[in-house]
Amino acid sequence: MAPKAATIQDVAQAAKVSTATVSRALSNPDLLSERTRAQVMEAIKTTGYRVNLAARNLRMQRAGAVLILVPNLGKPFYSTILRGISDGFARTDYAVLISDTENRPLADGELVGNFLDGRIDGIVSLDGGISPAALDQCRHHNVDGRIVFACEWVDGYAFPSIQSDNAEGARLAIRHLYDLGHRKIAHVTGPRGNVLTEIRRRGMLEERSRLHLPARGDWIIRGDFSLKSGHDAAVSILAMDPEDRPTAVFCAADMVAFGLIAGLSAGGLEVPGDISVVGFDDIDMAESYVPALTTIRQDRMRLGQTAAARLLERLGSGPVPEPQEELLPVELIVRDSTARIAS
Amino acid sequence: MAPKAATIQDVAQAAKVSTATVSRALSNPDLLSERTRAQVMEAIKTTGYRVNLAARNLRMQRAGAVLILVPNLGKPFYSTILRGISDGFARTDYAVLISDTENRPLADGELVGNFLDGRIDGIVSLDGGISPAALDQCRHHNVDGRIVFACEWVDGYAFPSIQSDNAEGARLAIRHLYDLGHRKIAHVTGPRGNVLTEIRRRGMLEERSRLHLPARGDWIIRGDFSLKSGHDAAVSILAMDPEDRPTAVFCAADMVAFGLIAGLSAGGLEVPGDISVVGFDDIDMAESYVPALTTIRQDRMRLGQTAAARLLERLGSGPVPEPQEELLPVELIVRDSTARIAS
DNA sequence: GCGCGTTTTGAAATCGATTACATACTCCAA
DNA sequence: TTGGAGTATGTAATCGATTTCAAAACGCGC
Numbered sequence: 001m002a003p004k005a006a007t008i009q010d011v012a013q014a015a016k017v018s019t020a021t022v023s024r025a026l027s028n029p030d031l032l033s034e035r036t037r038a039q040v041m042e043a044i045k046t047t048g049y050r051v052n053l054a055a056r057n058l059r060m061q062r063a064g065a066v067l068i069l070v071p072n073l074g075k076p077f078y079s080t081i082l083r084g085i086s087d088g089f090a091r092t093d094y095a096v097l098i099s100d101t102e103n104r105p106l107a108d109g110e111l112v113g114n115f116l117d118g119r120i121d122g123i124v125s126l127d128g129g130i131s132p133a134a135l136d137q138c139r140h141h142n143v144d145g146r147i148v149f150a151c152e153w154v155d156g157y158a159f160p161s162i163q164s165d166n167a168e169g170a171r172l173a174i175r176h177l178y179d180l181g182h183r184k185i186a187h188v189t190g191p192r193g194n195v196l197t198e199i200r201r202r203g204m205l206e207e208r209s210r211l212h213l214p215a216r217g218d219w220i221i222r223g224d225f226s227l228k229s230g231h232d233a234a235v236s237i238l239a240m241d242p243e244d245r246p247t248a249v250f251c252a253a254d255m256v257a258f259g260l261i262a263g264l265s266a267g268g269l270e271v272p273g274d275i276s277v278v279g280f281d282d283i284d285m286a287e288s289y290v291p292a293l294t295t296i297r298q299d300r301m302r303l304g305q306t307a308a309a310r311l312l313e314r315l316g317s318g319p320v321p322e323p324q325e326e327l328l329p330v331e332l333i334v335r336d337s338t339a340r341i342a343s
Numbered sequence: 344m345a346p347k348a349a350t351i352q353d354v355a356q357a358a359k360v361s362t363a364t365v366s367r368a369l370s371n372p373d374l375l376s377e378r379t380r381a382q383v384m385e386a387i388k389t390t391g392y393r394v395n396l397a398a399r400n401l402r403m404q405r406a407g408a409v410l411i412l413v414p415n416l417g418k419p420f421y422s423t424i425l426r427g428i429s430d431g432f433a434r435t436d437y438a439v440l441i442s443d444t445e446n447r448p449l450a451d452g453e454l455v456g457n458f459l460d461g462r463i464d465g466i467v468s469l470d471g472g473i474s475p476a477a478l479d480q481c482r483h484h485n486v487d488g489r490i491v492f493a494c495e496w497v498d499g500y501a502f503p504s505i506q507s508d509n510a511e512g513a514r515l516a517i518r519h520l521y522d523l524g525h526r527k528i529a530h531v532t533g534p535r536g537n538v539l540t541e542i543r544r545r546g547m548l549e550e551r552s553r554l555h556l557p558a559r560g561d562w563i564i565r566g567d568f569s570l571k572s573g574h575d576a577a578v579s580i581l582a583m584d585p586e587d588r589p590t591a592v593f594c595a596a597d598m599v600a601f602g603l604i605a606g607l608s609a610g611g612l613e614v615p616g617d618i619s620v621v622g623f624d625d626i627d628m629a630e631s632y633v634p635a636l637t638t639i640r641q642d643r644m645r646l647g648q649t650a651a652a653r654l655l656e657r658l659g660s661g662p663v664p665e666p667q668e669e670l671l672p673v674e675l676i677v678r679d680s681t682a683r684i685a686s
Numbered sequence: 687g688c689g690c691g692t693t694t695t696g697a698a699a700t701c702g703a704t705t706a707c708a709t710a711c712t713c714c715a716a
Numbered sequence: 717t718t719g720g721a722g723t724a725t726g727t728a729a730t731c732g733a734t735t736t737c738a739a740a741a742c743g744c745g746c
Contacts, residue, residue, distance in 0.1 A: 005459060050456070050459045050460050051460070052401070052460070052461045053406075053460050053461045053462055054397055054400045054401040054406065054461050055401050055461075057397045058395070058397040058398050058401050063396075063397065065408075065438065072422070073416070073421075073422040073425055073426070074419050074422030074423065074627060075419070075422075076417050076418070076419055078416075079415075079416040079417030079418075079443075080417065082416055082443070083416070083443060083446045083447070086442070086443065086446070086447055087447070090447065095408070095438075095440055095462060096440065096441070096442075097438055097439065097440060097441075098439070098440075098441045099429070099439075100422075100425070100426060100429065103426045103429070104426070104429055104430070104433065113393070116348060116393045117393050117394070117395070117396050118395045118396045118397050118398075119396055119438060226631070227628055227631045227632070228631040231631060231633060259631065259633075262632065262633035263633060265608065265633070266633045266634075284417060285570055288569070288570045288571040288574060288602065289570070289605065290574060290602075290605035290606060290608070290609045291609075
């Protein structure tokens with residue numbers, strides 16, 4: 001069958017040139033005369049030559065791969081971001097490694113180890129929960145310039161990061177509910193310690209007070225971005241005094257909104273008839289859920305593509321740009337889970 | 344800062360031995376005298392040496408990576424399988440590449456190209472829709488022995504494959520509904536052409552006729568494993584004559600069941616009060632959905648782990664086992680979306 | 687002290703590419 | 717004719733490991 005893969009030596013021999021010439025034909029065709037280049041190309045075709053990446057990477061002192069850190073692959077939210085990232089690396093010769101940080105937590109030294117082993121050239125982290133120790137190790141070994149964050153980030157570290165405008169998203173959600181006549185607006189937060197939890201909550205509080213809306217401690221319900229936590233929130237809300245409970249809820253994630261809606265329905269409250277619900281993210285399911293979910297859209301594809309582009313800039317030979325925070329616009333998508341308040 | 348990574352040469356020098364000895368200290372410690380080995384280990388520690396994978400892989404003629412083909416990363420169903428696979432490769436030094444075949448279809452020759460480039464050593468495909476042409480190319484280049492399928496498979500090709508016992512799952516679902524008194528049972532299928540669609544449908548038909556249940560053409564509704572298709576199915580069912588419509592529906596996937604339940608509720612039918620629904624897969628959401636979903640559990644973790652193990656066997660130096668189909672047991676998980684028929 | 691088998695170790699080849707440096711060749715002006 | 721600039725190509729070093737083969741060291745019985 002296939003006896004042995006052709007090497008650059010075989011091509012050189014077939015084309016009656018040196019290996020240097022073959023190499024140049026591929027990477028720097030302009031250096032060669034038209035005739036030799038044609039010869040080489042012909043030889044490449046007949047031998048079925050493909051460059052061996054291990055050899056090239058060794059010689060060029062690179063790994064030829066980037067690592068994507070995802071908090072949890074099981075959350076549909078991340079898939080489009082991943083697609084954007086893959087997309088961004090598709091025309092390059094970087095392979096894309098994906099690692100789920102929740103299901104397989106990073107061992108001590110593993111992060112920087114990947115660099116030191118020559119396994120990866122760079123990292124895109126969607127996880128803002130990377131331990132400071134791990135990041136310090138990266139800095140210590142001078143590879144911190146090849147890390148970018150997308151979606152989440154780490155407070156107190158100056159890595160480049162691509163973020164959606166989370167605060168604005170929260171404000172849009174509140175304003176939308178306000179415009180529909182709602183005044184008593186609750187919020188289901190994300191998990192404690194998460195950067196997105198904080199920024200969305202602050203944006204929401206900001207807008208709520210700007211509009212002089214009443215605020216109550218028990219209208220801020222701790223969640224964790226999960227379906228279950230939305231359902232739990234529904235239970236809390238159902239337990240409140242009907243005369244004095246929120247008429248609308250802004251959830252920090254679509255999944256939470258789904259759980260909430262299901263829980264409210266099960267408890268006899270209709271969405272949006274009795275209570276309006278806004279999500280955050282606009283994952284694919286939001287559109288096909290019943291009721292279709294009003295939510296804040298993050299441009300996840302672009303988030304991923306941009307992150308890839310930023311990392312590529314840093315991996316190239318050009319000057320390394322200053323670490324920078326990049327804010328991507330978000331958009332309010334009005335669907336069927338919100339309605340004008342019944343007066 | 345970090346001036347330059349230590350190489351095996353540096354370690355050799357520090358330990359006053361040859362590079363061969365250093366290499367042996369790591370891969371074949373038994374060959375060395377205790378004293379030298381200790382010296383080398385000490386030198387490794389002080390220099391902070393890490394083997395360079397590109398160099399090792401080049402020398403050992405391997406890629407050090409495997410590729411996972413996933414139909415669609417956005418479907419939560421795959422995440423646990425991926426976890427199982429990662430898990431299976433965690434203690435090895437194979438890197439795991441993940442590629443989404445739906446969002447980034449394989450270009451012609453790309454699959455085998457990954458092998459020829461020395462980018463990967465093997466493939467685990469969760470996608471049964473790989474083109475015959477691509478598979479033939481792999482066979483032609485003699486790399487077909489390093490491909491295993493998990494979850495799905497390709498009819499007509501003798502690749503090793505790990506599957507859940509889909510037919511049995513379908514039978515379990517029907518029997519469960521039967522035991523609850525249901526006689527008029529509908530089925531929402533998967534997408535046309537998918538191997539899972541067929542096997543689940545056949546298992547369901549088999550059991551339905553074994554139990555002498557009435558069969559009607561319009562009780563088999565075409566779906567595609569998506570939320571939306573479940574919702575569409577709900578619309579069809581709501582349009583049927585109330586006296587003569589199914590009292591239970593077996594869905595080919597949990598997502599379909601969710602869409603169906605939402606659609607039925609929106610149309611005024613209660614689950615499980617008016618109609619019982621069984622899913623397939625037992626994805627994480629099934630438990631926290633409202634109502635919690637009765638479904639057929641696939642052991643996705645084990646599916647992934649087993650697939651990884653099978654591929655590893657084939658990548659090792661041992662004899663290559665015969666391609667084999669492996670069936671993993673499934674389990675009926677009874678929750679709240681099914682109930683005894685109201686008589 | 688010698689010979690022989692066994693255990694340890696080292697020198698150098700090897701994997702397959704890229705590239706610094708040297709050389710050969712072409713063309714044209716002096 | 718010669719020199720110099722510029723272009724095209726080749727030679728050989730290099731990336732950092734593993735492994736073959738040979739040699740050194742050791743133990744031991746005579």
